[in-house]
Amino acid sequence: MTHPRTLIRDSVRLAGFISSILLSVPACAQHAQPLDARFLLGVGTHQGLGGPVSARGYVPAENVAQIKQLGLNSFRDDFPWSEFETAGRRMGFTPILGRLEAQVRSGVARPLLILAFGHHLVPNSSPPTTDEARQRFADYAAAAAQSVVAQHPLFELWNEWNLAAKKDAAFSPENYLALAEAARPAVKRVAPNAPFLVGALGDDPGWTWTEKMLRTGVLQYADGASIHLYNFCMGPSKRTSAEIIDRLTAFHRLVSQASGNADFPIYVTETGWTTATNKCGVSEQAQADNTAQLILWASTAARWLKGMWLYELKDSGRNPSELEDNFGLYRFDNSPKPVACAAQGAWAFIRSSLSAERRELASGVVSINASTASGGRIAVWSEAPDRRYEIRLKDDQEGATFAMPCDSAARPASRAWIPVSSTPVLIAVNNGAIPALEIRPAR
Structure with missing residues (x-):
């Protein structure tokens, strides 16, 4: 039989244990990091290709200012082997790479740099298919990493290797694995904290190539798996953020199974919509809405989704019907499209979230419910542009406001029925919990 005093002592101990657990919960919550410390939202740029003057109209000083204005924390660009290693195996930035060097050294955001493309002085290098060519590639990769290590870079192995495989059998999953085996240790020796990404997968219907690549065991030579997701040439009803999210979720499942890790890091290193005036383009408003939705949704997947890069910062040409010319957040003349403020506004709204769920x-009708240190946030939109609803706060919450991503000022949200469309409605409650909403079909 237990002595009463022992019971008392044990209950005091238990009470102390319980209170220590209760006390530790808010302490953990306080240590949760905001989204922008856990997730990279970036943009694709074209400084690394095309020489000292860009035919695509990229000028580092202007582009750095745009990245700053958007509030992004990363950019992705090419770091071509053939321009970085010159005759006599000399490695380093050359005048041809002057634009890339200027943007990297500006410190505007973390660079994600593509280690890629063969070298005209190295046999069997496009792609590297011999031990010698792979070793030469690894030497370049290490020197390239060393040259930018101060800027906290990430590196991606090649660009859309799987698409090149359609025309050239040398772009096999086995050769990709062998290149990762050679390159990753070389990069890690000089930049141990730089994430090394494999995949850079272009469109892969049915995941046939992806599954072959994953079966090689390539993820053991990776800190993350990267993919490019586009749907602009699908049927018009599929050119949505929802379709991108569905495919990304399927890719996440495949990577989780292959790695045995449900949170294996995934990076969407290209995604976006072209506003070209041909059968594959979307309207500028649809580009803006899709992009804002995708950014807001990404906050809910940050346990495994570690970064997303919008393609691309500015239009690469002036032909209104050319697909490749019209992906930009800014036009060729650097004037902003609606997508620029949509991306900026959606990111500003969600980047401080400590947790979020869909x-x-x-x-x-989708809602993203997020908690921040300063109060609740909720974003709402309709995935079907023709279905219209209205929402309002169930309870009056003092200081609650709502806005669209491109609005210059927010309006009071209490007691108002707010129309819901494919443009996200952003509701903020400072110093309050995530609000409960009522919803009804639009009158």
């Missing part, structure tokens, strides 16, 4: 308020 819910469905009604069929096809």
Whole structure:
């Protein structure tokens, strides 16, 4: 039989243990990092290709200012082997890479740099298929990493290797594995904290190539798996953020299974919509809405989704019907498209979130419920542009406001029925919990 005093002592100990658990919960919550410390939102740029003057209209001083204005914390660009290693195996930035060097050294954001492309002085290098060519590639990769290590870079192995495989059998999953085996240790020796990404997968219907690549065991030579996701040439009803999210979720499943890790890091290193006036383009408003939705949703997947780069910063040409000319957040003349403020506004709204989850308020109506240190945030949109709803706060919450991503000022949210469309509605409650909403079909 237990002595009463022992019981008392044990209950005091238990109470102390319980209170220490209760005390430790808010302490953990306080240590949760905001999204922008856990997730990279970046943009693709074209400083590394095209020589000292860019035919695509990229000028580092202007582009750095745009990245700053958007508030992004990363950019992705090419770091071509053939321009970095010159005759006599000399490695380093050359005048041809002057634009890339200027943007990297500006410190505007973390660079994600593509280690890629063969070298005209190295046999069997495009792609590297011999031990000698792979060793030469690894030497370049290490020197390239060393040259930018102060800027906290990330590196990606090649660009859309799987698409090149359609025309050239040398771009096999086995050769990609062998290149990763050679390059990653070389990079890690000089930049141990730089994430090394494999995949850079272009469109892969049915995941046939992806599954072959994953079966090689390539993820053991990777800190993350990267993919490019586009749907602009699918049927018009599929050119949505929802379709991108569905495919990304399927890719996440494949990577989780192959790695045995449900949180294996995934990076979407290209995604976006072209506003070209041909059958594959979307309207500038659809480009803006899709992009804002994708940024807001990404906050809910940050356990495994570690970065996303919008393609691309500015239009690469002036032909309104050319697909490749019209992906930009800014036009060729650097004037902003609606997508620029949509991306900026959505990111500003969600970047301080400590946690976020996706819910469905009604069929096809999505809400992203987020907590921040300064209060609740909720973003709402309709995935079906033709279905219109209205929402309002269930309870009056003092100081609650709402805005669209491109609005210059927010309006009071209490007691108002707010129309819901494919443009996200952003509701903020400072010093309050995530608000409960009522929803009804638009009158």
